[in-house]
Amino acid sequence: MKTTCVWDERKARTNRRQHGVSFRAAAGVFDDANSVEFIDREHSTEEETRYARIGLSGARLLYMVYTEVSTDVVRIIHARRANKRMEMIYEGKEDPEI
Secondary structure (H helix, E strand, O other): OOOOOOOOOOHHHHHHHOOOHHHHHHHHHHHOOOOEEOOOEEEHHHHHHEEEEEEEEEEEEEEEEEEEEEEEEEEEEEEEEEEHHHHHHOOOOOOOOO
């Protein structure tokens, strides 16, 4: 089943300006079969579980935070280029849990 991604347009513009990554590009991380996903425990609440995913979108390794809206719809909250630690997690050399 294909994941449908939605987002707040204002937040998407701010994210692109601050991090140089569009939410449309970040959605491509869901197409990476090798992407790594884990719960973002630091930013999750009882009302909303946030997930982080590290994966390739095109030639760029990205870090994305999102939440599930429904079974096949997610809302992208944040996206940026992966840093060195995230690269290590993606390569399986470091545990994503802190």
